[in-house]
Amino acid sequence: MANTLSKQEIEEKVREVIVNQLDVQEADVKPESLIVDDLGADSLDLTELAVGFEDAFDLEIPDSDFGHLSTVDGVVQYISQRLQ
Amino acid sequence: MSAVETRRYAGKVVCITGGSRGIGRKLAIEFAREGADVVINYFRNGDEAKKTAAEIEALGQKALTIRANVAQEEKILSMFEKIRETFGRLDVFIHNAASGRNRKAMEVDVKGWDWTLNVNARAFLVSAQQAATLMPKSGGAILALSSFGSDHVFPYYTTVGASKAALEALVRYFAIELAERRINVNAISAGAVKTDALNHFPEMDETLKKLEEKMPYHRMVEGQDIANLALFLCSDQAEMVRGQTVRLDGGISLVLP
Numbered sequence: 261m262a263n264t265l266s267k268q269e270i271e272e273k274v275r276e277v278i279v280n281q282l283d284v285q286e287a288d289v290k291p292e293s294l295i296v297d298d299l300g301a302d303s304l305d306l307t308e309l310a311v312g313f314e315d316a317f318d319l320e321i322p323d324s325d326f327g328h329l330s331t332v333d334g335v336v337q338y339i340s341q342r343l344q
Numbered sequence: 345m346s347a348v349e350t351r352r353y354a355g356k357v358v359c360i361t362g363g364s365r366g367i368g369r370k371l372a373i374e375f376a377r378e379g380a381d382v383v384i385n386y387f388r389n390g391d392e393a394k395k396t397a398a399e400i401e402a403l404g405q406k407a408l409t410i411r412a413n414v415a416q417e418e419k420i421l422s423m424f425e426k427i428r429e430t431f432g433r434l435d436v437f438i439h440n441a442a443s444g445r446n447r448k449a450m451e452v453d454v455k456g457w458d459w460t461l462n463v464n465a466r467a468f469l470v471s472a473q474q475a476a477t478l479m480p481k482s483g484g485a486i487l488a489l490s491s492f493g494s495d496h497v498f499p500y501y502t503t504v505g506a507s508k509a510a511l512e513a514l515v516r517y518f519a520i521e522l523a524e525r526r527i528n529v530n531a532i533s534a535g536a537v538k539t540d541a542l543n544h545f546p547e548m549d550e551t552l553k554k555l556e557e558k559m560p561y562h563r564m565v566e567g568q569d570i571a572n573l574a575l576f577l578c579s580d581q582a583e584m585v586r587g588q589t590v591r592l593d594g595g596i597s598l599v600l601p
Binding site for chain 2 (some may be wrong): 302303304307310311322323324326338
């Protein structure tokens with residue numbers, strides 16, 4: 261996928277995936293939110309989140325990368341870099 | 345004991361779900377060592393799948409990596425279509441992929457139940473149906489990797505245990521139905537397996553040593569043991585072992601309460 265998305269659009273899509281997958285309120289999804297500790301994701305949620313981000317951005321995100329992403333902003337930064 | 349040096353699978357095609365790492369990877373390598381071309385299904389570990397494929401190719405065999413979430417029926421169907429296009433046949437199918445949301449029975453949710461049953465049991469149902477259609481008239485083999493949770497109770501193992509019980513039941517039904525087509529279907533239930541995953545736990549060396557002292561044969565089950573049994577169960581030599589779940593545990597389940 262060519263990177264035609266702005267940083268803000270990437271952020272919005274990331275938040276949308278998180279809200280849908282984790283069934284949390286949008287207001288609770290802040291850049292510094294920890295996906296496991298603050299948003300309550302367990303291992304299955306993390307798998308589904310990774311797949312959700314892959315589908316949303318047409319990327320393959322291996323566990324070896326995804327396992328290092330702990331915050332919402334970390335995901336946004338990672339996807340921004342991958343789309344460059 | 346190392347594997348016997350034979351080439352029972354020369355000219356054959358083997359597909360292993362969850363074949364990129366751990367026990368699946370070991371199975372992929374050992375079947376290739378015995379002459380098989382190998383289809384490695386993976387979902388979340390593409391880098392590991394590529395490494396496993398490279399190792400198989402270094403043994404002089406073909407390797408095909410296919411990314412597919414086996415929780416989704418359409419992804420399984422696409423995987424078998426790709427096998428059909430690439431090899432035109434399949435001789436052995438091994439369902440090794442497994443997942444699960446670990447919770448107490450009173451806390452199991454429908455989402456976790458569906459995911460676990462889909463990956464561990466429904467994927468086997470759909471895959472076995474597909475695999476059988478790709479197997480030649482001379483026959484083939486289907487193998488499932490189960491666990492003691494199918495008939496024992498472990499903490500937080502509710503959903504996986506139930507899925508493994510369903511898996512073992514499916515193995516029996518397929519074994520009878522496919523016997524006339526010379527397709528053999530069995531399961532391996534391995535306990536106390538030493539894998540690299542255990543290295544992540546602190547003081548594991550000491551813990552393993554204590555556990556091995558308690559075991560009748562004083563060692564853990566290793567990937568090679570599972571591969572040795574799988575290579576036998578999927579061969580013609582095992583044609584009178586049908587629909588069985590074979591315990592591979594060094595005898596520990598016979599002495600535990």
